[in-house]
Amino acid sequence: MNEQIELPSYLEQSPEVAARFQRIQARPEVLKVANMGRVFDSNKGPVQALNDINFSVRRREFVCVIGQSGCGKSTLIRILAGLDQPTSGQVLCDGEPVTGPGKDRGMVFQGYTLFPWLTVKQNVMFGPAMEGRKGQAAESEALQWIEMVGLEKFAESYPSELSGGMKQRVAIARAMANQPRILLMDEPFGALDAQTRAQMQQHLLQIWRAVDATILFITHDLDEAVLLADRILVLGANPSRVQEVIEVPVPRPRTLDQCLSPSFLATKKRLEELIHPQTERKASFKIPRLVAADDDVL
């Protein structure tokens, strides 16, 4: 039994999926990145982290960014958040140039970034409170977000009393409480175990479906990208630029069962070809042998 299953092309779309992409195309652009580059000065000389990056994200679109470690994913998302500045080109959010952090762009990082001295509710209310929105109305709005991420029983708990997945759910609620135009997520589930991660992915898809949110999500995990995204932006390395933009042909709503569907596997195969080209997959490391040759485990 060594049958090769013939996969369809990842470019093949069912009429429903093609129609969905047409609807997305008709929506306004929330984010536009034009000819953007970032050069860092280092003691070894200039490092070109990003070079001539061009793409846009439409309202309520879910875009994933993948690429090898060090290819510039975090640099890209930090620039989109306004935490760093490009050295060339520009970023527009709703047509306005991004010059610094703003409440139109929410950010969720891999590490847990909640304020440990504030309760879940206080963490979620932090952004609106900074805007001067306090009192009963702001509190009930915060509770709505806490309910949306399924943590209503933990509103008065402190972050130290929560699991990793629960902390990330609070981080999502806190970002969403500012009602951002776009949610920027840098490997938000990277530190979670596989089962919690799968639950968080489903949870995020449900939230995304229920609210007016546009999401740009960075991940190392090819399955995660195919499961979540409308489009996947593949960043190449040296120099880092947009290598390919893939329209994911897997129909929505998405569930874990689809991970074995032909369109899912075809997309994942294409991502593997782009991220780990054949030459690299065959390359082997030279490892010094520390046991006798006749003591082989194979």
Ligand SMILES: Nc1ncnc2c1ncn2[C@@H]1O[C@H](COP(=O)(O)OP(=O)(O)OP(=O)(O)O)[C@@H](O)[C@H]1O
């Ligand atoms: N502040 C900095 N100064 C100098 N070089 C930097 C700086 N920040 C990032 N770089 C360089 O820019 C490149 C891109 O880094 P970045 O963190 O964006 O990669 P990444 O794709 O997010 O990697 P990973 O998948 O490991 O998180 C790397 O070569 C890194 O060394």
Ligand SMILES: [Mg+2]
């Ligand atoms: Mg990174």
